[in-house]
Amino acid sequence: MRRFFAFGCSYTSYSWPMWANMLSIEYDEFYNWGLAGLGNRAIAERIVEAHQRHNFTKDDLIIVQWSSHLRNDWFHEYSLPERRSKWKTAGSIFNYLNQSVYDQKWVDTFFYEPAFLMHTLNNIGLTQGFLESIGCEWYMTSIGDIRNMGDDFREAAGSGEKHIYDDRVMPEVELAWDRLPSLKIYEQKIWKDRADRWLTPLELVAKKHLDLTFEFDDTEVPGGKFFDIHPSPLQSVCWLEEELKDKLNIKDTTITAAKELATNIHALQQNMKFNKITFELTLAKRIDFPSSVKNMVWPTWPNGF
Amino acid sequence: MKRFFAFGCSYTNYAWPTWANLLSTNYDEFYNWGLAGLGNRAIAERVAEANAKHRFTKDDLIIVQWSSHLRNDWWHKYSASDRPYTWKTSGSIFNYINEKIYDDKWVQLFFYEPAYFMHTLNHISLTQGLLKSIGCEWYMSSMGDIRNLGADLRNHADYGELGHIPTPFDVGVDMLAWKKIPELAVYNETIWENNAAHWLMPMETHAQLHKEHTYKYVDDTIRGSKQFVDDFHPTPRQHTLWIESQLADRLCLPKEVLDFSYEIADRVDNHFDKFKFSKMQFTEKLFNSEFFEKKHEKMQWPTILMGF
Numbered sequence: 300m301r302r303f304f305a306f307g308c309s310y311t312s313y314s315w316p317m318w319a320n321m322l323s324i325e326y327d328e329f330y331n332w333g334l335a336g337l338g339n340r341a342i343a344e345r346i347v348e349a350h351q352r353h354n355f356t357k358d359d360l361i362i363v364q365w366s367s368h369l370r371n372d373w374f375h376e377y378s379l380p381e382r383r384s385k386w387k388t389a390g391s392i393f394n395y396l397n398q399s400v401y402d403q404k405w406v407d408t409f410f411y412e413p414a415f416l417m418h419t420l421n422n423i424g425l426t427q428g429f430l431e432s433i434g435c436e437w438y439m440t441s442i443g444d445i446r447n448m449g450d451d452f453r454e455a456a457g458s459g460e461k462h463i464y465d466d467r468v469m470p471e472v473e474l475a476w477d478r479l480p481s482l483k484i485y486e487q488k489i490w491k492d493r494a495d496r497w498l499t500p501l502e503l504v505a506k507k508h509l510d511l512t513f514e515f516d517d518t519e520v521p522g523g524k525f526f527d528i529h530p531s532p533l534q535s536v537c538w539l540e541e542e543l544k545d546k547l548n549i550k551d552t553t554i555t556a557a558k559e560l561a562t563n564i565h566a567l568q569q570n571m572k573f574n575k576i577t578f579e580l581t582l583a584k585r586i587d588f589p590s591s592v593k594n595m596v597w598p599t600w601p602n603g604f
Numbered sequence: 605m606k607r608f609f610a611f612g613c614s615y616t617n618y619a620w621p622t623w624a625n626l627l628s629t630n631y632d633e634f635y636n637w638g639l640a641g642l643g644n645r646a647i648a649e650r651v652a653e654a655n656a657k658h659r660f661t662k663d664d665l666i667i668v669q670w671s672s673h674l675r676n677d678w679w680h681k682y683s684a685s686d687r688p689y690t691w692k693t694s695g696s697i698f699n700y701i702n703e704k705i706y707d708d709k710w711v712q713l714f715f716y717e718p719a720y721f722m723h724t725l726n727h728i729s730l731t732q733g734l735l736k737s738i739g740c741e742w743y744m745s746s747m748g749d750i751r752n753l754g755a756d757l758r759n760h761a762d763y764g765e766l767g768h769i770p771t772p773f774d775v776g777v778d779m780l781a782w783k784k785i786p787e788l789a790v791y792n793e794t795i796w797e798n799n800a801a802h803w804l805m806p807m808e809t810h811a812q813l814h815k816e817h818t819y820k821y822v823d824d825t826i827r828g829s830k831q832f833v834d835d836f837h838p839t840p841r842q843h844t845l846w847i848e849s850q851l852a853d854r855l856c857l858p859k860e861v862l863d864f865s866y867e868i869a870d871r872v873d874n875h876f877d878k879f880k881f882s883k884m885q886f887t888e889k890l891f892n893s894e895f896f897e898k899k900h901e902k903m904q905w906p907t908i909l910m911g912f
Contacts, residue, residue: 340645344726351729351790374719378712385719400713407683408705414679414690417912421649424656425727428734481912484656604722604787 300358302328304349306342307364309335309529310442310501312599314579315564318501318535319362320597321557325549326360331599336389338370343422346429348603357434360547363426364501365441367391367449367460368412368419371401374604384601393459412448412462413479419445420485427493438546440498446475446490452502453528498542505534513568515575527575531568532561556591563587605663607633609654611647612669614640614837615747615807617907619887620872623807623843623851624667625905626865630857631665636907641694643675648727651734653911662739665855668731669807670746672696672754672765673724674717676706679912690912698764717767718785724750725791732799743854745804751779751792757808758836804850811838814845817873821880835883839876841869868903871896 303326305311305319311333312319323329330353332345342365355361369391379387379400389396392410401410423445430437443451448462462474476483490497505512511533517523530538536557543549567587571578583598608631610616610624616638617624628634635658637650647670660666674696684692684705694701697715706715728750735742747765748756755770755777769784782789796803811818819835838846844865852862872890879886889895891906 343730344723347726347729348722351794373714374722375714375716376718377716378714405710409678409680409683411680411682413681414912417653417679418649420656421652422730424652425648425730425734428652428655428737429730430733431737432733484653488656488659 300327301360302326302330302353302358303360303362304330304353304355305333305362305364306346306349307333308337308342308366308442309333310366311364312601313529314598315529315582316532316535316560316595316597317530318539320595320599321532321535321539321553321560321592322362322543322547322549323596324553324556324592324594325547329596330602331596332602333364334384334386334601334603336370336384337366337386338372338388339365339368339419339422341370341372341374341386341388342366343426344372345603346426350429350433352602355433355435359433359435361430361433361435361437362498363430363437363439365419365423365439365445367442367452368416368445369393369449369460369462371409385604391459395457395459397459413482416448416475416479417482420482420489423489424485427489427496438496438498438543439493440542441500443500443502444472446473446486448474448478450474451500451506453506453526455528456525499538501530501535501538502528504538504541505530508534508537511537511565514572515578516573518574532564533558536561552591556589556595559589560592560595563589605632606665607631607635607658607661607663608665608667609635609658609660610638610667610669611651611654612638612745613642613647613671613747614638615671616669618837620890621840621843621868621903621905622838623847625903625907626840626843626868627667627847627851627855627857627861628904629864629902630855630861634904634907635910636904637910638669639689639691639909639911641675641689642671642691643677643693644670644673644724644727646675646677646679646691646693647671648731649677650911651731655734655738657911660735660738660740664738664740666735666738666740666742667804668735668742668744670724670728670744670750672747672757673721673750674698674754674765674767676714689909696764700762700764702764717769718788721753721781721785722788725788725795728795729791732795732802743802743804743851744799745850746806747808749779749806749809751781751796752777753780753784755780756806758812758834805846807838807843807846808836810846810849811836811842814842817841817845819876819880821876821883821886823883825883832880839869840865840872844869864900864903868896868900871900 312331372388392401449460511531513527513531517525675693677693697706754766755774759766817839820832
């Protein structure tokens with residue numbers, strides 16, 4: 300029996316099927332521990348929590364999708380009850396959702412971007428060791444390349460995921476080592492020693508297929524439109540084919556099923572682009588899902604405490 | 605060549621030689637990554653940082669001392685500039701040093717004790733995984749037993765290390781955490797039972813067996829302090845007794861290591877007897893390069909600050 304565990308943020312668990320859901324067709328059991336808005340500490344912590352509950356073995360497949368270093372993870376049973384998850388992160392410290400949470404005093408006291416990147420690197424290093432100690436098959440990916448500090452994310456209004464350095468003269472890759480050379484000590488252990496474990500960042504593959512990005516009407520701005528930069532189903536299929544098909548020996552029938560599903564969802568989105576929420580609610584009823592994906596687990600309930 | 609890496613808080617790196625410094629004489633290289641005031645997330649992160657920097661190997665000895673779940677770790681180059689380190693934690697959220705940092709609004713919004721305890725458990729587990737993947741020799745200890753939520757620590761109210769969960773009736777209740785937060789009891793097997801051979805007796809628990817060696821002095825580093833107070837950090841003698849009881853057999857320590865350690869303990873104790881009226885004078889003299897003799901040079905103390 301083969302189990303597949305996915306970890307990450309909304310790039311792993313979202314309001315339409317993502318790469319993890321599509322890949323789940325291949326496995327006997329699937330656990331989607333992705334949770335929208337999470338930062339990298341929470342992602343690492345949830346891997347440990349999942350191990351307590353499911354007792355990982357060497358036969359499991361575990362794929363971790365890292366998010367952004369600009370997120371401050373915290374868990375609370377009671378505060379901010381309007382946030383449904385007990386992990387209250389909700390994306391970047393600097394996004395529009397968090398404006399009332401992080402005032403200037405908080406930012407001045409607790410936020411120092413090089414340290415937040417260091418925390419991310421430490422959590423990745425710890426997690427790699429943890430997964431190696433299990434002996435399972437594991438891979439890692441991310442939204443953009445962690446070493447680009449968010450600079451390779453597409454612009455999304457109000458998301459606050461770009462690094463905060465305002466000097467626009469920047470190297471095209473590995474911005475982190477250029478700006479924070481002392482942190483380059485992590486390069487060898489995290490990336491070079493484990494090059495075969497890293498998959499191309501999801502956002503980079505999505506950018507190669509820009510025309511497949513979902514666009515919706517902005518219901519609050521007459522005539523306005525916005526892109527949802529979360530990988531669309533067809534972008535997820537591209538990523539699966541390019542990054543995992545060979546590594547995992549994914550069956551052709553699985554890819555075909557994922558493509559059929561994605562094509563149907565894109566058709567639905569074309570008809571409902573006037574309102575993202577209406578589209579999401581309709582999609583949740585699994586209308587027009589082909590029979591070939593009847594075993595695909597989506598939507599999933601949030602796992603964990 | 606055998607390298608020894610120690611991680612922890614002030615129980616590992618302090619104003620007098622700790623277990624780590626005393627043990628260091630047995631090794632070719634010694635790196636004390638202990639830092640006063642750290643919480644468990646920072647301790648775990650510093651293990652990862654040290655691995656990136658020193659590239660641990662299977663020949664290394666690594667000992668991690670965990671602190672308390674009530675500490676909020678943060679790192680900043682500029683803020684709280686009165687604090688000497690870039691890790692700004694400075695002990696419990698609820699201690700007197702942190703009163704100005706964490707106001708009621710902050711505590712209500714961000715602090716939830718079961719979550720803080722969960723974070724500690726997750727970071728211990730991550731660290732265990734990393735150390736296992738290296739294949740090195742490793743051990744873990746802590747101040748009190750992590751599972752007792754601080755209820756087994758000798759406490760000054762000012763230190764704030766007793767959380768909100770334990771009540772006065774809970775002192776002495778073993779593994780209090782699993783009774784108070786039963787959903788987290790799933791961690792007991794993977795962290796403790798499966799790694800029993802790697803856990804050493806908590807330092808505070810051991811020190812309480814040898815209370816007579818605890819230092820009591822006038823802590824004139826705190827303004828207005830004129831009364832004798834206990835310093836609950838294990839003394840060099842308590843550290844030596846801990847090494848003897850917990851590590852001598854496991855590490856096959858030569859007799860000379862313990863003899864040396866007791867010699868240091870004698871020297872510091874004698875000095876303490878003369879200067880107990882002033883913590884400042886007591887520790888300043890210790891830091892004086894002439895305090896220890898030439899033959900004590902093989903012990904690395906004080907140590908340079910490791911890490912970012």
